[in-house]
Amino acid sequence: MLPRGLALLPRSLSAMPAPLMGSSAHTRPCFAVEGAGGSELVYFTLSRSGEGPARDPCCPQPSCFLPAPGRCYSLCVPAAPCSVPAARLHRRLQQRMSGGQGPLGRCRVLGLLGYSADGAQTAPEKGFLIQDPQGSPETERALEELLRSQGEPPPALGVYEEGERGELWQSLWDLRRAGGRELLRRARVVAAEAPPLHPAVPGLRHVAVFHSLEAARRVLEQCTSLIPEAKAVLDLVHKCPKHSKKGDFPVIVIEGLDATGKTTVTQSLKASLNAVLLRSPPASISQWRKTFDDEPTLIRRAFYALGNYIVASEIAKASTESPVIVDRYWHSTAAYAIATEISGKMQNLPSAHHEVYHWPEDLLKPDLVLLLTVSPEERIRRLHGRGLEKTEEETELEANSLFRQKVEESYKRMDNPGCQDIDASPAREEVLKTVLHLIKKHCD
Ligand SMILES: Nc1ncnc2c1ncn2[C@@H]1O[C@H](COP(=O)(O)OP(=O)(O)OP(=O)(O)O)[C@@H](O)[C@H]1O
Numbered sequence: 001m002l003p004r005g006l007a008l009l010p011r012s013l014s015a016m017p018a019p020l021m022g023s024s025a026h027t028r029p030c031f032a033v034e035g036a037g038g039s040e041l042v043y044f045t046l047s048r049s050g051e052g053p054a055r056d057p058c059c060p061q062p063s064c065f066l067p068a069p070g071r072c073y074s075l076c077v078p079a080a081p082c083s084v085p086a087a088r089l090h091r092r093l094q095q096r097m098s099g100g101q102g103p104l105g106r107c108r109v110l111g112l113l114g115y116s117a118d119g120a121q122t123a124p125e126k127g128f129l130i131q132d133p134q135g136s137p138e139t140e141r142a143l144e145e146l147l148r149s150q151g152e153p154p155p156a157l158g159v160y161e162e163g164e165r166g167e168l169w170q171s172l173w174d175l176r177r178a179g180g181r182e183l184l185r186r187a188r189v190v191a192a193e194a195p196p197l198h199p200a201v202p203g204l205r206h207v208a209v210f211h212s213l214e215a216a217r218r219v220l221e222q223c224t225s226l227i228p229e230a231k232a233v234l235d236l237v238h239k240c241p242k243h244s245k246k247g248d249f250p251v252i253v254i255e256g257l258d259a260t261g262k263t264t265v266t267q268s269l270k271a272s273l274n275a276v277l278l279r280s281p282p283a284s285i286s287q288w289r290k291t292f293d294d295e296p297t298l299i300r301r302a303f304y305a306l307g308n309y310i311v312a313s314e315i316a317k318a319s320t321e322s323p324v325i326v327d328r329y330w331h332s333t334a335a336y337a338i339a340t341e342i343s344g345k346m347q348n349l350p351s352a353h354h355e356v357y358h359w360p361e362d363l364l365k366p367d368l369v370l371l372l373t374v375s376p377e378e379r380i381r382r383l384h385g386r387g388l389e390k391t392e393e394e395t396e397l398e399a400n401s402l403f404r405q406k407v408e409e410s411y412k413r414m415d416n417p418g419c420q421d422i423d424a425s426p427a428r429e430e431v432l433k434t435v436l437h438l439i440k441k442h443c444d
């Protein structure tokens with residue numbers, strides 16, 4: 001018996017009949033599998049005609065999808081990727097599949113992005129590729145059950161099968177009928193060229209890196225009936241002046257990965273400069289961080305973005321009376337969001353000067369942004385030395401040095417104001433001396 005796999009694909013993309021029948025690779029729906037080929041993404045598209053070599057010398061090989069002798073399943077969320085319901089459905093499925101219970105618990109879950117190859121400035125539809133090392137029918141049943149429990153219409157279910165000549169086929173099934181399924185189409189899986197930009201880049205400004213208060217506010221407004229804290233955040237934003245303006249005293253932001261010494265440096269600066277110390281997210285919303293950290297990227301990043309606007313109003317007020325030091329600000333929000341969304345290798349990051357690195361026009365600009373950097377080994381020594389419980393993202397940083405490098409590189413690509421790099425490895429007093437020297441140089 002030939003190995004089989006299942007795919008749940010974005011309904012909007014899978015329902016695009018013309019591109020599938022046509023021959024232009026530019027208009028076809030395309031897909032990228034994250035993590036199947038190490039740090040490389042595996043790109044594929046669908047051909048109804050079944051044309052193509054028996055075994056495609058390029059990816060995707062059936063083995064990328066079908067872990068011998070297991071089966072592979074994949075799914076995408078069938079709704080607009082920028083909408084709160086789609087983002088929450090994706091998150092729910094992710095939690096259920098990575099919950100470690102039942103047959104889905106033993107599967108390897110990879111990210112799947114569905115995008116259009118015509119370069120549209122839209123966010124990709126997100127999904128999963130699920131590899132079952134045991135190839136058990138229970139997994140298929142558990143997956144169907146999971147999808148049917150998510151309400152109508154459940155995502156379409158695609159089944160991957162290896163053909164007689166080693167080629168890969170995808171059958172798309174409609175799961176809407178209670179207990180049954182109907183074949184919507186069968187298409188050949190063929191390699192697609194890697195797009196010029198990572199598929200998540202065109203949509204970054206819509207789903208992760210918000211460049212205006214309005215864009216972030218729109219997201220939380222969609223959440224008020226689902227997340228009561230969203231209303232509380234919006235109320236605070238509403239109370240802030242529309243365009244916060246900086247006072248005459250300098251505003252200095254300290255940025256960096258966790259445990260690079262931001263708290264240490266900002267507290268010392270506060271004392272040395274007789275400054276006001278602020279942080280983003282501000283104290284007024286930090287009690288809701290856990291709630292928003294558990295939400296999907298779209299909502300989580302909108303929360304942090306709005307936090308920056310609330311801090312901006314605090315900066316405006318404080319900087320009329322004394323220097324202001326800010327522990328994290330917009331650069332953190334943007335750098336972590338970019339590094340999370342852009343899977344794969346460092347080269348997938350948007351190139352320097354890309355608009356995603358530009359400062360939002362409506363957000364109060366600091367005078368100076370200093371980026372503390374330490375070697376990965378020193379950072380881990382400091383994390384362990386501190387002995388605090390690790391957050392999910394800190395664990396990710398420790399486990400995934402590629403992610404850490406992407407956060408740091410994104411910081412370095414920020415524009416106007418850019419981040420000025422500081423080696424924070426030396427002793428505390430020496431780091432403080434360097435920072436004070438730079439502030440003096442900049443502000444004199
Ligand atoms: N220059 C330094 N040399 C040695 N240890 C340091 C230095 N600066 C800070 N540390 C220690 O490293 C640990 C992390 O520092 P700190 O809490 O200031 O980092 P942070 O960037 O604010 O971290 P987080 O973002 O996770 O809050 C602390 O235990 C701190 O005492």
Ligand SMILES: Nc1ccn([C@H]2C[C@H](O)[C@@H](COP(=O)(O)O)O2)c(=O)n1
Binds near residue numbers: 391
């Ligand atoms: N202005 C900010 C501050 C923080 N974040 C996010 C980025 C990380 O996920 C996490 C790090 O914060 P820490 O653990 O150091 O308090 O919070 C952000 O997006 N924007």
